[in-house]
Amino acid sequence: MSLLSSTAGWVTEEHSLFADEASKFLDVELKPQIEKWANNGVVERSFWKKAGEMGLMGGSVQEEFGGSGGDISFDAITAYLQAAKGDAGWGYGIQSIVIHYINAYGSDEQKAKWLPQLVNGEKIAALAMTEPNCGSDLQAIKTHAEKDGNQYKINGSKTFITNGGSADLICLAAKTDPSEGSKGISLLMVETDNLEGFRRGTPLKKVGMKGNDTAELFFENVKIPQTNLLGSEEGKGFYQLMKQLPWERLYIGIAGLGAADCALDETIKYVKERKAFGKRVFDFQNTKFKLAELKTKVEVTRSFINDCIQKLMSEELDAATASMAKYWGSQIQGEVLDECVQLHGGYGFMAEYPVARMWTDARVQKIYGGTNEIMKELIARSLDI
Numbered sequence: 469m470s471l472l473s474s475t476a477g478w479v480t481e482e483h484s485l486f487a488d489e490a491s492k493f494l495d496v497e498l499k500p501q502i503e504k505w506a507n508n509g510v511v512e513r514s515f516w517k518k519a520g521e522m523g524l525m526g527g528s529v530q531e532e533f534g535g536s537g538g539d540i541s542f543d544a545i546t547a548y549l550q551a552a553k554g555d556a557g558w559g560y561g562i563q564s565i566v567i568h569y570i571n572a573y574g575s576d577e578q579k580a581k582w583l584p585q586l587v588n589g590e591k592i593a594a595l596a597m598t599e600p601n602c603g604s605d606l607q608a609i610k611t612h613a614e615k616d617g618n619q620y621k622i623n624g625s626k627t628f629i630t631n632g633g634s635a636d637l638i639c640l641a642a643k644t645d646p647s648e649g650s651k652g653i654s655l656l657m658v659e660t661d662n663l664e665g666f667r668r669g670t671p672l673k674k675v676g677m678k679g680n681d682t683a684e685l686f687f688e689n690v691k692i693p694q695t696n697l698l699g700s701e702e703g704k705g706f707y708q709l710m711k712q713l714p715w716e717r718l719y720i721g722i723a724g725l726g727a728a729d730c731a732l733d734e735t736i737k738y739v740k741e742r743k744a745f746g747k748r749v750f751d752f753q754n755t756k757f758k759l760a761e762l763k764t765k766v767e768v769t770r771s772f773i774n775d776c777i778q779k780l781m782s783e784e785l786d787a788a789t790a791s792m793a794k795y796w797g798s799q800i801q802g803e804v805l806d807e808c809v810q811l812h813g814g815y816g817f818m819a820e821y822p823v824a825r826m827w828t829d830a831r832v833q834k835i836y837g838g839t840n841e842i843m844k845e846l847i848a849r850s851l852d853i
């Protein structure tokens with residue numbers, strides 16, 4: 469597996485074994501379904517359960533909460549492999565991020581209640597921050613959770629929520645103190661089963677990432693127990709989100725690398741088979757130079773991403789470097805996919821070709837998880853101290 473470059477110091481035999489097994493599983497259970505998921509707009513629950521049984525989602529969760537007791541590097545492998553198989557529909561990234569929130573801030577009761585079901589794929593998670601009127605400016609969210617006896621009463625709406633159509637457990641960013649900006653935000657865990665006042669919008673029609681049931685969510689006097697506050701104090705949500713962002717951002721960079729690897733492999737295969745002017749498309753100097761440029765960009769990115777994984781494992785990955793990983797990984801993914809489509813000629817624009825779908829999937833990587841402009845703001849901030 470290419471993510472595990474031989475020079476990456478974090479790779480052990482255990483990682484290689486996990487990667488081999490996961491790769492075989494994804495070849496059989498994920499790859500043949502990508503097209504179907506894109507057409508149906510959703511990944512079947514049966515796949516989530518199989519992935520859970522395979523241990524793909526609990527690599528970094530303690531054994532007592534259903535995981536295999538490793539660390540975040542196992543999640544990095546799953547993230548890479550999903551993208552390297554050409555998929556962007558399965559919402560594993562968000563599942564993993566929510567698992568990490570619960571792991572980091574949940575009480576033992578909360579961990580025991582939610583982690584095993586997320587790890588084994590019985591429950592699907594969503595992370596709901598963005599609202600119709602604000603995405604980048606998270607402090608401006610309006611969704612309000614007010615105390616009501618021993619419950620919270622929630623009113624508001626969220627949009628663009630990955631896994632929103634099927635999520636059983638939503639990690640919701642809401643204002644528990646609307647008079648405050650970032651200090652008024654809390655994270656609440658919302659269990660959606662038979663939840664009065666909760667509604668999902670019709671699935672959003674997207675230009676890419678079509679296999680995911682991205683949705684709008686509506687909360688009208690929705691009541692949840694106060695014990696579903698994540699962490700012991702209200703008003704810590706913004707801090708909790710910021711603290712976990714390095715993983716979320718690196719995740720996007722890792723997925724970018726995986727997708728770029730996949731597209732490059734597909735394209736090298738294609739140009740060796742396709743003939744024009746009596747020779748292989750591969751044999752034109754332009755093709756060879758383009759492929760050489762892309763390969764170089766991908767390998768440079770791989771080194772940086774591996775370095776970031778190593779830093780994340782030792783808790784040294786700072787916000788600016790994680791922002792670089794998100795910005796760079798998604799930027800290179802976009803550049804690689806665009807050239808790969810070009811090298812496929814007209815077939816690169818046909819939906820049945822993986823590069824065409826991957827090209828449309830790639831675009832959003834520069835937008836979600838904090839736009840690349842916001843990433844550059846954060847990187848620049850670190851240069852002004």
Ligand SMILES: Cc1cc2nc3c(=O)[nH]c(=O)nc-3n(C[C@H](O)[C@H](O)[C@H](O)COP(=O)(O)OP(=O)(O)OC[C@H]3O[C@@H](n4cnc5c(N)ncnc54)[C@H](O)[C@@H]3O)c2cc1C
Pocket residue numbers: 562594595596597598601602603604605627628629630631674677682832835836837838839840841842845
């Ligand atoms: C497919 C998809 C899945 C998503 N999944 C989720 C999810 O699961 N959970 C969730 O909460 N959200 C999710 N999002 C939302 C995503 O995170 C936001 O769309 C993103 O953060 C940008 O917010 P916005 O759309 O409101 O754009 P805006 O914030 O309105 O930005 C518009 C433009 O202005 C620029 N801009 C804004 N502020 C600045 C600034 N300070 N400096 C320079 N430029 C700036 C932006 O970079 C962008 O180009 C998803 C989005 C998509 C498309």
